[in-house]
Amino acid sequence: xxxxxxxxxxxxxxxxxxxxxxxxxxxxxxxxxxxxxxxxxxxxxxxxxxxxxxxxxxxxxxxxxxxxxxxxxxxxxxxxxxxxxxxxxxxxxxxxxxxxxxxxxxxxxxxxxxxxxxxxxxxxxxxxxxxxxxxxxxxxxxxxxxxxxxxxxxxxxxxxxxxxxxxxxxxxxxxxxxxxxxxxxxxxxxxxxxxxxxxxxxxxxxxxxxxxxxxxxxxxxxxxxxxxxxxxxxxxxxxxxxxxxxxxxxxxxxxxxxxxxxxxxxxxxxxxxxxxxxxxxxxxxxxxxxxxxxxxxxxxxxxxxxxxxxxxxxxxxxxxxxxxxxxxxxxxxxxxxxxxxxxxxxxxxxxxxxxxxxxxxxxxxxxx
Amino acid sequence: xxxxxxxxxxxxxxxxxxxxxxxxxxxxxxxxxxxxxxxxxxxxxxxxxxxxxxxxxxxxxxxxxxxxxxxxxxxxxxxxxxxxxxxxxxxxxxxxxxxxxxxxxxxxxxxxxxxxxxxxxxxxxxxxxxxxxxxxxxxxxxxxxxxxxxxxxxxxxxxxxxxxxxxxxxxxxxxxxxxxxxxxxxxxxxxxxxxxxxxxxxxxxxxxxxxxxxxxxxxxxxxxxxxxxxxxxxxxxxxxxxxxxxxxxxx
Numbered sequence: 023x024x025x026x027x028x029x030x031x032x033x034x035x036x037x038x039x040x041x042x043x044x045x046x047x048x049x050x051x052x053x054x055x056x057x058x059x060x061x062x063x064x065x066x067x068x069x070x071x072x073x074x075x076x077x078x079x080x081x082x083x084x085x086x087x088x089x090x091x092x093x094x095x096x097x098x099x100x101x102x103x104x105x106x107x108x109x110x111x112x113x114x115x116x117x118x119x120x121x122x123x124x125x126x127x128x129x130x131x132x133x134x135x136x137x138x139x140x141x142x143x144x145x146x147x148x149x150x151x152x153x154x155x156x157x158x159x160x161x162x163x164x165x166x167x168x169x170x171x172x173x174x175x176x177x178x179x180x181x182x183x184x185x186x187x188x189x190x191x192x193x194x195x196x197x198x199x200x201x202x203x204x205x206x207x208x209x210x211x212x213x214x215x216x217x218x219x220x221x222x223x224x225x226x227x228x229x230x231x232x233x234x235x236x237x238x239x240x241x242x243x244x245x246x247x248x249x250x251x252x253x254x255x256x257x258x259x260x261x262x263x264x265x266x267x268x269x270x271x272x273x274x275x276x277x278x279x280x281x282x283x284x285x286x287x288x289x290x291x292x293x294x295x296x297x298x299x300x301x302x303x304x305x306x307x308x309x310x311x312x313x314x315x316x317x318x319x320x321x322x323x324x325x326x327x328x329x330x331x332x333x334x335x336x337x338x339x340x341x342x343x344x345x346x347x348x349x350x351x352x353x354x355x356x357x358x359x360x361x362x363x364x365x366x367x368x369x370x371x372x373x374x375x376x377x378x379x380x381x382x383x384x385x386x387x388x389x390x
Numbered sequence: 391x392x393x394x395x396x397x398x399x400x401x402x403x404x405x406x407x408x409x410x411x412x413x414x415x416x417x418x419x420x421x422x423x424x425x426x427x428x429x430x431x432x433x434x435x436x437x438x439x440x441x442x443x444x445x446x447x448x449x450x451x452x453x454x455x456x457x458x459x460x461x462x463x464x465x466x467x468x469x470x471x472x473x474x475x476x477x478x479x480x481x482x483x484x485x486x487x488x489x490x491x492x493x494x495x496x497x498x499x500x501x502x503x504x505x506x507x508x509x510x511x512x513x514x515x516x517x518x519x520x521x522x523x524x525x526x527x528x529x530x531x532x533x534x535x536x537x538x539x540x541x542x543x544x545x546x547x548x549x550x551x552x553x554x555x556x557x558x559x560x561x562x563x564x565x566x567x568x569x570x571x572x573x574x575x576x577x578x579x580x581x582x583x584x585x586x587x588x589x590x591x592x593x594x595x596x597x598x599x600x601x602x603x604x605x606x607x608x609x610x611x612x613x614x615x616x617x618x619x620x621x622x623x624x625x626x627x628x629x630x631x632x633x634x635x636x637x638x639x640x641x
Binding site: 052053055097140178181196197218219220237238239260262263264266281304306351 | 509511512513515516519520524526529530532533535536537
């Protein structure tokens, strides 16, 4: 009897410990997937250990590094405007840092938090617009970080980026709404759009139509002012997964990467599929246009380049296929033939499109 | 290994929860309650075995007390005779562990399902994409609202109400099944167990998302109800009314 009793006691005592270790061992930690921005020879990125980093693209050395304190994940792509770079953090603060030295110009809010920031901010008319996990959109003065307005709560949380067109700001929500707000006051305007399924991606506006991905595995085209979608892609059966990345539109064609691993080219006016390309791995990052080249990465770190100046027939073959050897979830940027990508391994990869190869890479891991 | 885990337990629990939530007007808390009932129905054969053991132990009490009187001074002999008696009656004193152990993978699956379905972090939301079945009912429900009563199901209950309910119901459930020990050493072990388990789960409730604690609370309440109706009584739980007069010495 003694042995079973000991076993019983040990089992009971260990049960909660095993539960804790099993659960927390597989838990996902927020590390961020900040994208890259490039201006005047400097690459700006958020690192996985919660720092904003400026890298000289000629030498590959770090110009400066600003640690978020207390440490917080960065999901937003840095926005460079004037002499400042803006970053939103998962701890719910917006930082404005000088591009020259990475000094803090202002932080909003000065104390406390506005709720985790996941969607990248947008700068327009000397105002930075941020969507927050508290469900509101905030408008701050870019010069001093003063609050211009904050919207009423629009949803449980806002993780998508707002889009500004003229005097209207558009924001999509996980509960399936597109709201239009006045950029001057933050007040809700008359028009809004409601869908049965939530929206996974940020709105992209082309002419007078909003394009965005939904959790129902369709891409939506919504005419501003209309209550019904102009089209849903595909019209019948949904695709294999969500359109997580924001689509891009060029000369009447929507290019949308999907988590089912396919890149779809869709006619913006009709929603008809022109072609599709199967990358094989989920496409998490939004595609980028550089001149007449469309650049797409999949999650496994393969970069595909398509030449849009030539007609793409039934058999879609990328102009270039380059592997960087690291997972990619972040937004990336491209300029003057080079693509700047932050890998999930916390390295910046610079891909030379002309040569079709990885040019150089630099680690963002902080070394004392 | 992780893929096998998700294939067999993780993904089914996640998708069923989301589908239930959609059927229940988007109420994720109600979906957790219904899932708890389903899990308890599936594990009913084990629960029944445990209840049978409890009932048999209750019936054996007079015989156990007799053995205590007879072999009280010889602990080794007492243990031997008790084991013999358990064997004859087909009772396994450790039988109550099995329903809990069987539910263990469900707890882990539920925890992960809650964190992913409620998109508590961007990584969880993105990971959810590869775990969902292609059912319309599932895809139309994503992502879910985490609000239920006063709770944010993705976060621990800040008011400790759920911790008190989980701890309280676990104590009650144990008290109903724990037979009074004849051996003084076993008595102290039982007393420790009676306190330790509710305190541990109450503590865990303060650490884990309230959605998981809701599962524990509902599961405990179901156990108490089934025990009451199966055994036809409150078992070893003795209610003493404050208005009940104490027996007067000498009378």
